[in-house]
Amino acid sequence: MQKTVIIIAGPTASGKTALSVQMAQLFKTAVISADSRQCYREISIGTAKPSPEELSAVPHYFINSHSIREDVNAGVYEKLALGYVREIFEKNDVAVMCGGTGLYIRAFAEGIDDMPVIAPGIRTRLNEQYAQHGLAWLQQQLQQRDPGFYATAETQNPQRLIRALEVLDATGQSITTFRSATRSPRDFRVIKVGITLPKEQLHHNIHYRVDAMVHAGLVEEVRSVLPYREHNALRTVGYQEIFSFLDGYISLDQAIDDIKTHTRQYAKRQLTWFRKDPAFTWFDSRDAADIMTYVQQQLK
Template sequence: MNTQKQKTVIVVAGPTAVGKTAVAIALAQQLHASIISADSRQCYRELSIGVARPSEAELAAVPHYFIASHSIEQEVNAGVFEQYALATAEDLFRTDDMVVMVGGTGLYIKAFCEGMDDIPAADTATRNKITARYREEGLAWLQEEVKAKDPLFWQTAEQQNPQRLMRALEVFETTGKSIIDFRQNSRAERPFRIIKTALEQPREILYERINQRVDLMMQEGLEAETRSVYPHRDLNALQTVGYKEMFGYFDGELTLQQAVDAIKQNTRHYAKRQLTWFRKDPAFTWLQPDENAVGSIMKLL
């Protein structure tokens, strides 16, 4: 380890269900550090099972931030996370030299590490209108809208990612301009070192872990949890895998088994998009989530 003390954030990223939580907790314990979650859904108090929030025992093992810190009624995005995480890190660095950041929301991690472009926020009415149309008419409608109204963005968009597409459509409807027009590509300088690591497993193992996790979610009460938030189904926080499929079941569009199968399939697709996102950044060191992972990360310090 570098003998010269330097404030450092160690990022542990990777796809859903790969094993990030266990590695991050073991690392934080070894470093006597706290964890900042970089998960865009675990921050909501009302959501637990469907977002695979760490267990009470895991949360008690190491201090965690950005877990159950907000309500689904609040607007939380990459810009909000950037400011929250920077303020938290600054506070932690008053007493600690190391902070661990763990999560799979690539845009949040990018915002923390590099900063965010100043993209206009949409008003609530515009957001609600787009969300309702997406819920009624599906991904194909959303894709056609973005393709027609913001072809520049569409060319490089994550075309299967409804959250990214809805955000681009919000910007166009609000400003009449492409979201690309607001991207500065300027990188913020942070007053601390950032070490980026990511976890991966063979695809067949990862997909089996995803399937098993969804089955466990159902056993732990995902259906009841989803019913508890059903009245708020149009909120942006609930436009996510695990909840939207169960809403389809409640609405009679899917059988329960079809909803469970759709959650598994859509989670696998999400994991694939996460891997694609992180692999675009050459700064990540890729590791297996095994007993050697923590030691390998420590060697990077």
């Protein structure tokens, strides 16, 4: 059998983790996470990591592998994940990748261009201006300075906007000039499975999960990482809203409502990203048997 990576992707709270564990058990293999935040040891509740039972059911890579003091990006992930795959392939013909970070999955499957090195001061200054002026300022800056990139950018994602402005400030060139769109050949096969749920069910799952996170101690977790709040890993849904609560700007109830709203918006962006890739075959995540059958047929 040709060495194969089964990629299970989709929006947050759609059931990717449970399905990937089931898939890995079927093929007696391991799961590589493709989630840009679950790699950080210090943040577990707000990142919806696999449960201890799921982690012990099959081997997992890129879970609790880094500290939030480390800078992990798509380029770093590409190199790490290719190494993980080589390790798995020593004993098995199949590996499972699971996650919702589209850029990481693309980097793994197709390669990613080397981005210019950014002086730390540039990022610090942009982060300070973002903290002072907010998302609208980032959007306005990028729309004026790099309208071509802005037209296709994730305009609600401050990390992506700051990254594009960093490159502009450091090089005077658009981030798009560093994206050559040349695919790096891979010596293994990739099967892409997209999973989702009807919108009402997905939103129900998101709301339920956020309430469960709060009950599990999300506020205490966010408080414990306050010293690192400027790190990119924490500029994300679930943490920014609780920071606002801890700063006294909003009530806890408002923070929880905001997390639910922003998570729904994030899920929509994830779906938009993955649906642009025609290589994905889509399923309702509740149809696990159909998904397993499909993958087994593809492997023949």
